Amino acid sequence: MTHFADRLTNRINQLSNPTVVGLDPRLGSIPHFIREKAVAEFGKTTEAVAHAFLEFNKGIIDATADIVPAVKPQIAFYECYGHHGFLAYEETVKYAQQKGMIVIGDGKRNDIGSTAQAYAEGHLGLVDLFDTPTPMINADALTVTPYLGTDGIAPFTKVCDEQEKGIFVLVRTSNPSADEIQGQSVGDQLFDEYMATLVEGWGREVIGESGFSAVGAVIGATYPEEARILRNLMPNQIFLVPGYGAQGGGADDVKPCFYANGTGAIVNSSRGIIFAYEKAGKPGEAYAEAAREAALMMKENLGKLF
Amino acid sequence: MTHFADRLTNRINQLSNPTVVGLDPRLGSIPHFIREKAVAEFGKTTEAVAHAFLEFNKGIIDATADIVPAVKPQIAFYECYGHHGFLAYEETVKYAQQKGMIVIGDGKRNDIGSTAQAYAEGHLGLVDLFDTPTPMINADALTVTPYLGTDGIAPFTKVCDEQEKGIFVLVRTSNPSADEIQGQSVGDQLFDEYMATLVEGWGREVIGESGFSAVGAVIGATYPEEARILRNLMPNQIFLVPGYGAQGGGADDVKPCFYANGTGAIVNSSRGIIFAYEKAGKPGEAYAEAAREAALMMKENLGKLF
Numbered sequence: 062m063t064h065f066a067d068r069l070t071n072r073i074n075q076l077s078n079p080t081v082v083g084l085d086p087r088l089g090s091i092p093h094f095i096r097e098k099a100v101a102e103f104g105k106t107t108e109a110v111a112h113a114f115l116e117f118n119k120g121i122i123d124a125t126a127d128i129v130p131a132v133k134p135q136i137a138f139y140e141c142y143g144h145h146g147f148l149a150y151e152e153t154v155k156y157a158q159q160k161g162m163i164v165i166g167d168g169k170r171n172d173i174g175s176t177a178q179a180y181a182e183g184h185l186g187l188v189d190l191f192d193t194p195t196p197m198i199n200a201d202a203l204t205v206t207p208y209l210g211t212d213g214i215a216p217f218t219k220v221c222d223e224q225e226k227g228i229f230v231l232v233r234t235s236n237p238s239a240d241e242i243q244g245q246s247v248g249d250q251l252f253d254e255y256m257a258t259l260v261e262g263w264g265r266e267v268i269g270e271s272g273f274s275a276v277g278a279v280i281g282a283t284y285p286e287e288a289r290i291l292r293n294l295m296p297n298q299i300f301l302v303p304g305y306g307a308q309g310g311g312a313d314d315v316k317p318c319f320y321a322n323g324t325g326a327i328v329n330s331s332r333g334i335i336f337a338y339e340k341a342g343k344p345g346e347a348y349a350e351a352a353r354e355a356a357l358m359m360k361e362n363l364g365k366l367f
Numbered sequence: 368m369t370h371f372a373d374r375l376t377n378r379i380n381q382l383s384n385p386t387v388v389g390l391d392p393r394l395g396s397i398p399h400f401i402r403e404k405a406v407a408e409f410g411k412t413t414e415a416v417a418h419a420f421l422e423f424n425k426g427i428i429d430a431t432a433d434i435v436p437a438v439k440p441q442i443a444f445y446e447c448y449g450h451h452g453f454l455a456y457e458e459t460v461k462y463a464q465q466k467g468m469i470v471i472g473d474g475k476r477n478d479i480g481s482t483a484q485a486y487a488e489g490h491l492g493l494v495d496l497f498d499t500p501t502p503m504i505n506a507d508a509l510t511v512t513p514y515l516g517t518d519g520i521a522p523f524t525k526v527c528d529e530q531e532k533g534i535f536v537l538v539r540t541s542n543p544s545a546d547e548i549q550g551q552s553v554g555d556q557l558f559d560e561y562m563a564t565l566v567e568g569w570g571r572e573v574i575g576e577s578g579f580s581a582v583g584a585v586i587g588a589t590y591p592e593e594a595r596i597l598r599n600l601m602p603n604q605i606f607l608v609p610g611y612g613a614q615g616g617g618a619d620d621v622k623p624c625f626y627a628n629g630t631g632a633i634v635n636s637s638r639g640i641i642f643a644y645e646k647a648g649k650p651g652e653a654y655a656e657a658a659r660e661a662a663l664m665m666k667e668n669l670g671k672l673f
Contacts, residue, residue, distance in 0.1 A: 141489025
């Protein structure tokens, strides 16, 4: 195994593509032919939803694994269908990894010490299975929300260190009301800048050969001015950048998240890639092909930045 | 159905007991006889863990449902065993509700708009099951982390309003490093006090006949001085108070979370109740009885406050 940040940066460099595809399935946007097949086999059940999600995701993964380094399944969309949904999440993680992709679970988990440890072990590390430490969900990285301070982060960095995994800590999110909290002044800094100094500290002990830490940061694409400041405050953090495309951010907006040499960030697109067939007015059967085209277009747009 | 805050306060009043039992199963502390039975049937698998957790929880619920108004399963401890663990969480929710208990899912979920909506619908509301809105996990309330501002909360309050459910927003947590974020100064307030003003605002549209809102607040038992200030800033919020017992908070520490008439808060104990048999040096077979005794002791201690 290799340090998470090194694995991620290596794969981004190999493919010359700092993109992550958000696997955020919504039943209403899954192509009819997939839904119908699942309902024919399992009825209108959560089991059918889980099978439809997994088949859909496999199509996206197969169509993009040779051009995109990573996927980011949003756990909410699986978990909301209960344990069958959760199984579809676990199977998606496994399948993407089999195809060589790095998997960032988007769970925004957070809690204090021993509970944070349970999340860290379950999502990234080993759990106690009747006295045998056993890998469980085994994603490569997880998004984490920092509301509880160091106690809530240390259990994750410990697992990252032991298991060559990563976390991305929410610092600046891409939504309109982010400023209510992240834009408040703490001393002479904005709150997100203060958070950035904490994140930089949390990541110091787990820096890889690439110079990047296993502790990355989530930095929304919709605040380019702020991204410039945060880039300086967190020199060793890989930025996971949501908000590109559907949420209004463009290639120019994400540029400040990168270093001038094109390293230091990975940009997410979800709907803009996985449901590209809808926007392009293509039949559902062409969804994977449409996703590949959209992913290539995004790669091209980001490539123009450097 | 009745408004969540009214249901919770009514049940607390009926039982004269502002206590919630934290259902936080850890495999190493589950009595041997339960573990052995599960392993005999399912081997050393996650399915066995799930069955052991559910049987353990049923024992606690059966032993306390007539004296304790609510349970708070910590989702991390289930989720870390993947989909089988998640099923044990769902079954625990159902079983506790069948026995008349109110269930507060401790998930500390958080995300932006449409993703927060998926969490809200999955945990508290209705999800789209092939065009039929269908209840899924269906807990009575969920803990939520407020890092993303109003966008991340509004989808939850909408579901609370429609489905008579509740949320408890993290304001002040009970862990040692909470001050790193929650104790920072924002203007002339501490950060948690500023958060309290946001939470008060979020809860204003969903106030029940009891005068309490469907939007409650998590207030750790380990900061009694701060709790006094927060009680004033959030007059309509029910406080969910962790940190009693194992984390160092005592009955006097939680007192400022309550109004003088004994309303306005519900205090959690997890290990101190569910694993009371270990501390009391009793055999595992007596775990449910030991939990009942510990719950009665806690009720008595809290009762002395008013």
